Amino acid sequence: MTAPSDALSRRLSFLAELEKLKSVTRQSRLVDGSRNENSAEHSWHLAMFAMVLAPHAPGVDVGRVIELLLVHDIVEIDAGDVPYHLAGKDLAKIAEAENAAAARLYGLLPGAEGQRLRALWDEFEAAETPEARFAKGLDRLQPVLLNLMTDGGTWDDFAVTEEQVMARCGPPIEGASPDLWAAATDLIRAHFAARRADA
Amino acid sequence: MTAPSDALSRRLSFLAELEKLKSVTRQSRLVDGSRNENSAEHSWHLAMFAMVLAPHAPGVDVGRVIELLLVHDIVEIDAGDVPYHLAGKDLAKIAEAENAAAARLYGLLPGAEGQRLRALWDEFEAAETPEARFAKGLDRLQPVLLNLMTDGGTWDDFAVTEEQVMARCGPPIEGASPDLWAAATDLIRAHFAARRADA
Ligand SMILES: [Ca+2]
Numbered sequence: 001m002t003a004p005s006d007a008l009s010r011r012l013s014f015l016a017e018l019e020k021l022k023s024v025t026r027q028s029r030l031v032d033g034s035r036n037e038n039s040a041e042h043s044w045h046l047a048m049f050a051m052v053l054a055p056h057a058p059g060v061d062v063g064r065v066i067e068l069l070l071v072h073d074i075v076e077i078d079a080g081d082v083p084y085h086l087a088g089k090d091l092a093k094i095a096e097a098e099n100a101a102a103a104r105l106y107g108l109l110p111g112a113e114g115q116r117l118r119a120l121w122d123e124f125e126a127a128e129t130p131e132a133r134f135a136k137g138l139d140r141l142q143p144v145l146l147n148l149m150t151d152g153g154t155w156d157d158f159a160v161t162e163e164q165v166m167a168r169c170g171p172p173i174e175g176a177s178p179d180l181w182a183a184a185t186d187l188i189r190a191h192f193a194a195r196r197a198d199a
Numbered sequence: 200m201t202a203p204s205d206a207l208s209r210r211l212s213f214l215a216e217l218e219k220l221k222s223v224t225r226q227s228r229l230v231d232g233s234r235n236e237n238s239a240e241h242s243w244h245l246a247m248f249a250m251v252l253a254p255h256a257p258g259v260d261v262g263r264v265i266e267l268l269l270v271h272d273i274v275e276i277d278a279g280d281v282p283y284h285l286a287g288k289d290l291a292k293i294a295e296a297e298n299a300a301a302a303r304l305y306g307l308l309p310g311a312e313g314q315r316l317r318a319l320w321d322e323f324e325a326a327e328t329p330e331a332r333f334a335k336g337l338d339r340l341q342p343v344l345l346n347l348m349t350d351g352g353t354w355d356d357f358a359v360t361e362e363q364v365m366a367r368c369g370p371p372i373e374g375a376s377p378d379l380w381a382a383a384t385d386l387i388r389a390h391f392a393a394r395r396a397d398a
Contacts (some may be wrong), residue, residue, distance in 0.1 A: 008382050011251045016348055018247055019230045022240045031218045041221045044243035047269050048217055051316070052210050052308070063262040070246050070265075109251070117250070149215055183207050 007110045014108040020077045027083040027157075031149045039073040039081060042142070046072075049138040056177040057134045068124045068135040071117055075101035083158075127172075137176020140169045141184060148187050152195070162192040206309045213307040219276045226282040226356075230348045238272040238280055241341070245271075248337045255376040256333045267323045267334040270316055274300035282357075326371075336375020339368045340383060347386050351394070361391040 024039040046069040054062040073081070078101035082094055102121055106114035123129055127136045144165070147153035155165065165188055174181035223238040245268040253261040272280070277300035281293055301320055305313035322328055326335045343364070346352035354364065364387055373380035 005378075005382075008255070008378070011254075012344065012382070015244070015248055015251055016230070016344060018244060019345070019348075022229055022236070022244075023231065023233065030221055031215070032222065034222065037221070038240060040240035040243045041237060044239045044246070044269065045214070045217060045221075047243070047246065047265075049214055051266065051269065052214055052312070055210075055312075056207070063265075066246075066262075066265060066269075067250065070243065070250065113251070113254075145211065145215060146218070149218075179204075179207070183204075183211070 010108060010110050011113070014105070014114075017077065017105065017108060018074065021074060024073070024076045024081055026081050027154050028143050028146050029150065029153060031146060033150065037146075039076050043070055043073055046135075046138050046142055049142055050135065053138065053177070053180065056180050057130070060130050060134050064120075064131045065135050065138075068120055068132060069138065071120050072124045072135065072139065074105055074117075075121065077101065077105060083154075127175075133172075134176045137173045137180065140172045141176075141180060144169055144173075144184055144188065148191055152191065162188065209307060209309050210312070213304070213313075216276065216304065216307060217273065220273060223272070223275045223280055225280050226353050227342050227345050228349065228352060230345060232349065236345075238275050242269055242272055245334075245337050245341055248341060249334065252337065252376070252379065255379050256329070259329050259333050263319075263330045264334050264337075267319050267331060268337065270319050271323045271334065271338065273304055273316075274320065276300065276304060282353075326374075332371075333375045336372045336379065339371045340375075340379060343368055343372075343383055343387065347390055351390065361387065 018040075021040040021043070022038055026037045026039060026042060028037045028042075029035065030037055047066045050062055050065040050069055054060070054065075057065075075098045079094070079097040082089060102118055106118040106121075108114070109117065123132050124135055125132075127133055143154070147155050154160075166185070169184070169188075170181060173184055217239075220239040220242070221237055225236045225238060225241060227236045227241075228234065229236055246265045249261055249264040249268055253259070253264075256264075274297045278293070278296040281288060301317055305317040305320075307313065308316065322331050323334055324331075326332055342353070346354050353359075365384070368383070368387075369380060372383055
């Protein structure tokens with residue numbers, strides 16, 4: 001029996017390791033309430049957000065946005081998911097755990113290939129290029145849309161107020177696309193207004 | 200309150216509908232055995248296969264392969280997943296259900312945008328372009344890799360033999376990439392040889 005080439009073996013090992021992202025659980029529930037979302041299906045959903053919402057980000061290279069979103073949560077295989085509403089997060093400790101995760105996981109691939117994927121993750125995290133800003137904005141928009149579809153969803157679990165949603169989601173979503181943020185603002189305000197009317 | 204533009208509303212409705220792909224269950228189990236894989240996380244995993252295994256498909260437009268894989272299972276939201284080992288499948292009936300699903304789901308989007316995504320799905324199904332052939336080959340390779348990692352996985356459930364795996368997976372994987380198929384062949388033969396040695 002001939003073993004696959006070393007490069008191919010390493011690619012297959014990395015792909016097999018990615019399997020674990022399907023078991024990393026996020027705070028958001030599926031819209032049908034049946035269970036929490038995992039980071040693998042979340043990444044797929046976000047890649048579809050990029051494909052479909054591309055008209056709201058003129059001039060942005062959507063192919064690279066998709067790549068950024070496909071890899072953006074891979075470090076969670078080792079470092080876990082950190083909800084952005086979590087109070088008292090130790091940002092330095094989280095960054096350290098995520099950097100160690102990136103070194104181990106992308107290190108499974110042949111050198112230059114691992115470095116290319118790692119660079120995509122670094123680009124996403126830095127949020128400086130138009131592509132990374134659009135990707136980050138979609139990563140914020142998706143849970144907002146899911147929460148709006150589940151009558152508040154995890155906002156209720158964490159007692160998140162309208163002002164907090166606006167303050168936390170506004171800058172990244174508006175930075176990604178002003179018209180997406182205008183639409184999201186309307187939907188968020190309508191949701192909380194309906195809540196007040198019910199109360 | 201201003202409503203989002205009609206085009207944006209339709210894009211958001213489509214993205215909300217995609218949520219349901221996270222609840223479409225496939226035959227393959229996760230490698231840790233905890234549950235069956237769903238079609239959304241499967242689609243993410245396949246997009247990563249395309250990114251990582253691109254060196255085995257020289258000349259292929261990987262960006263389009265990724266798009267083909269992101270959309271390839273969306274029709275399952277209405278039509279469900281049809282395992283390729285299923286005996287006595289009514290192919291005409293499946294095609295009819297999938298076509299109706301494509302019409303409804305892609306019809307949620309503004310016309311030209313829905314047509315573009317629908318055309319990607321048609322391209323995948325036709326398996327004629329190099330991109331679609333590579334995408335189809337990866338769709339076959341992924342469950343093989345998962346089965347090999349779970350000591351036979353769903354091959355055992357369906358009493359699938361070495362000859363059946365070779366016959367069903369060989370043409371699409373070899374059509375996608377001869378060296379990927381050479382590597383897969385070695386791994387499949389080693390798996391069944393070890394099984395015979397155990398028996
Ligand atoms: Ca499939």
